[in-house]
Amino acid sequence: MGQKVELACIIDDDKIYVNLVRKIIEIKKLSENLLIFKNGKEALDYFQLIMGNMTEDKLPDIIFLDLNMPVMDGWEFLSEFIKIKNNFEKKITLYVVSSSIDPRDLERAKSFNMVTDYLIKPIELKKFEKIFEKNNAA
Amino acid sequence: MLNDLQLNSILEDFDIAYWKVNLFSKNLSWSDHFNALVGKPDTSEPFEYFLKEILHPDYRYDFRIYFDKLTSQNEPFSLELKLKLHNGKYRWFECRNLKNKDHSNRETAVLLFVNIHQAKRDQYTIEENYFYYHETAEMTSTGGWYVDTLHKNIYWDNVTKKIVNCPLDYQPAYEERLKFYAPEHHQRVLSSFEKCEKYGIPFKIELKMLSLHQKEFWVRATGKPVYNEEQEIVGIRGVYQDIDENKNNELNLQNSLDIIATQNSRLFNFAHVVSHHLRSHSSNLSLIVELLKEAKTDADKLELLPNVVDIADNLDAAISQLNEIVNKQSLLSKNRRIIKFEDALSGVMASTSSLINRENAKIVAEFNALEEISYISEYLESILLNLITNAIKYKHPGRKPVIYIQTYIENDKEYLEISDNGMGIDLDQYGDKMFGMYKTFHSNPEAKGIGLFITKNQVETLGGSISVTSTVDVGTTFKIKF
Numbered sequence: 001m002g003q004k005v006e007l008a009c010i011i012d013d014d015k016i017y018v019n020l021v022r023k024i025i026e027i028k029k030l031s032e033n034l035l036i037f038k039n040g041k042e043a044l045d046y047f048q049l050i051m052g053n054m055t056e057d058k059l060p061d062i063i064f065l066d067l068n069m070p071v072m073d074g075w076e077f078l079s080e081f082i083k084i085k086n087n088f089e090k091k092i093t094l095y096v097v098s099s100s101i102d103p104r105d106l107e108r109a110k111s112f113n114m115v116t117d118y119l120i121k122p123i124e125l126k127k128f129e130k131i132f133e134k135n136n137a138a
Numbered sequence: 139m140l141n142d143l144q145l146n147s148i149l150e151d152f153d154i155a156y157w158k159v160n161l162f163s164k165n166l167s168w169s170d171h172f173n174a175l176v177g178k179p180d181t182s183e184p185f186e187y188f189l190k191e192i193l194h195p196d197y198r199y200d201f202r203i204y205f206d207k208l209t210s211q212n213e214p215f216s217l218e219l220k221l222k223l224h225n226g227k228y229r230w231f232e233c234r235n236l237k238n239k240d241h242s243n244r245e246t247a248v249l250l251f252v253n254i255h256q257a258k259r260d261q262y263t264i265e266e267n268y269f270y271y272h273e274t275a276e277m278t279s280t281g282g283w284y285v286d287t288l289h290k291n292i293y294w295d296n297v298t299k300k301i302v303n304c305p306l307d308y309q310p311a312y313e314e315r316l317k318f319y320a321p322e323h324h325q326r327v328l329s330s331f332e333k334c335e336k337y338g339i340p341f342k343i344e345l346k347m348l349s350l351h352q353k354e355f356w357v358r359a360t361g362k363p364v365y366n367e368e369q370e371i372v373g374i375r376g377v378y379q380d381i382d383e384n385k386n387n388e389l390n391l392q393n394s395l396d397i398i399a400t401q402n403s404r405l406f407n408f409a410h411v412v413s414h415h416l417r418s419h420s421s422n423l424s425l426i427v428e429l430l431k432e433a434k435t436d437a438d439k440l441e442l443l444p445n446v447v448d449i450a451d452n453l454d455a456a457i458s459q460l461n462e463i464v465n466k467q468s469l470l471s472k473n474r475r476i477i478k479f480e481d482a483l484s485g486v487m488a489s490t491s492s493l494i495n496r497e498n499a500k501i502v503a504e505f506n507a508l509e510e511i512s513y514i515s516e517y518l519e520s521i522l523l524n525l526i527t528n529a530i531k532y533k534h535p536g537r538k539p540v541i542y543i544q545t546y547i548e549n550d551k552e553y554l555e556i557s558d559n560g561m562g563i564d565l566d567q568y569g570d571k572m573f574g575m576y577k578t579f580h581s582n583p584e585a586k587g588i589g590l591f592i593t594k595n596q597v598e599t600l601g602g603s604i605s606v607t608s609t610v611d612v613g614t615t616f617k618i619k620f
Contacts, residue, residue, distance in 0.1 A: 122421035
């Protein structure tokens with residue numbers, strides 16, 4: 001395996017899921033660091049802060065975005081994030097991760113250019129590893 | 139004067155054949171044209187042959203009598219009858235004797251056979267058309283009318299009178315013509331008639347009319363201008379078709395469609411819940427199983443155990459929530475009864491007294507304008523409970539919650555309004571999602587996101603609607619139209 005991902009980011013309100021993913025990343029040593037936000041608003045606040053400070057090294061290489069969250073859900077985050085992401089030079093890979101198997105959600109997620117893929121929970125460990133590897137290779 | 143030859147030729151041109159009858163000998167001689175029409179008989183008894191072979195059996199009896207009277211008393215006659223032509227087909231003829239002006243000359247009588255087949259057929263067609271028109275008009279409840287715009291008169295046919303439910307001798311007055319239309323359609327009627335009268339624009343509209351006894355019913359009205367010879371519009375002619383049954387069916391159908399659409403969206407929401415909410419727990423469970431497989435030591439495995447407990451708890455909670463929703467929706471079979479708002483509220487306040495006391499909430503109620511309502515009591519209590527606990531849950535951090543509840547009647551509709559002084563919500567952002575399932579807008583750990591979904595369902599199930607207005611930092615008002 002090549003170089004690890006420096007910084008991964010999870011935006012999800014399901015504490016158990018976040019815990020488990022954290023564990024996977026630790027065990028498999030997939031990423032050096034991990035950012036966790038429990039809804040879209042918290043994540044957006046963070047990105048807007050970085051934009052102001054121009055501290056790009058605090059930007060994640062990869063984002064796992066949940067859809068159903070309180071305060072600001074995944075869709076709202078996406079439409080806000082699109083507006084600011086061109087301010088960053090760093091390439092950020094974004095995955096939508098949801099337990100919804102509703103085809104309409106899938107279609108809608110694919111309509112966003114910046115969404116690399118739509119992942120349905122649960123994500124198998126092997127799939128996780130592949131995603132991180134792919135991100136490294138790129 | 140014309141000679142016989144010329145006369146014959148003219149008669150032939152008009153398809154008129156004749157007999158010459160010798161009144162003394164009773165001998166007949168047929169004109170050439172007659173022979174040509176029916177075929178020259180090979181018999182010495184042309185009269186009997188005529189009766190037997192040529193004249194349609196229906197007219198034999200009458201014809202013989204008339205013929206006898208003519209020959210014996212020179213009594214004129216005229217009879218419509220059918221003759222069998224040489225091609226074997228029957229045709230209509232009018233048979234009458236040529237009047238003999240010269241009374242002294244009583245040797246011969248002339249019997250004319252005039253072909254009236256076309257005229258007879260036209261008459262039948264007209265009768266038939268009238269029959270079909272009449273039956274169709276009756277069957278489809280389509281009545282005719284005519285407005286004489288020049289002399290300001292209205293004429294209705296019998297079917298129209300039947301549709302409007304007035305006696306057959308009723309004469310509608312021009313000045314009162316609007317009284318047969320529902321007030322809300324007066325404008326449409328006036329403009330349609332005016333355009334037709336002024337510019338000759340025909341119309342076809344659906345209208346609510348009023349019967350003589352003020353009963354409303356739907357018609358489709360069509361009208362076309364009537365022109366005089368100078369091409370000026372002198373009237374409007376048209377029909378009313380009674381479509382009340384159809385229209386009501388259509389409205390009922392639309393209503394059923396709306397109900398089905400609502401239920402469908404509820405089902406979608408439900409499917410969404412199963413997809414979203416239950417799956418999130420089951421997928422966590424699968425993740426744990428995978429991690430357990432990966433775990434190398436017992437300590438690693440044990441570390442995962444609390445997560446399993448959490449998932450079990452969450453799954454249990456999700457299932458009981460679903461159960462709650464199903465239970466509330468199945469209350470539908472219950473009957474409405476008259477409930478006093480005061481009673482419903484005191485029941486709710488009793489069951490939430492600990493919350494109300496803890497938050498020091500103040501509830502003010504005004505039910506004077508509308509004290510009671512016919513409703514399902516469980517629904518009303520559930521609606522009040524949800525909206526009151528909501529108001530307390532999302533109170534403004536800087537002040538004690540105050541909830542103002544009032545009922546009133548507006549335009550014959552019954553309303554319930556619940557206002558609070560809470561933190562409010564940005565409706566531009568969340569408005570369309572307020573009543574969806576599992577939508578929470580505040581990071582409040584108590585928010586489960588099903589309260590307003592259930593409330594909306596209950597209100598809509600009983601045919602009402604709920605709306606919300608809110609200002610951030612000022613408060614929120616829910617308005618229920620029953």
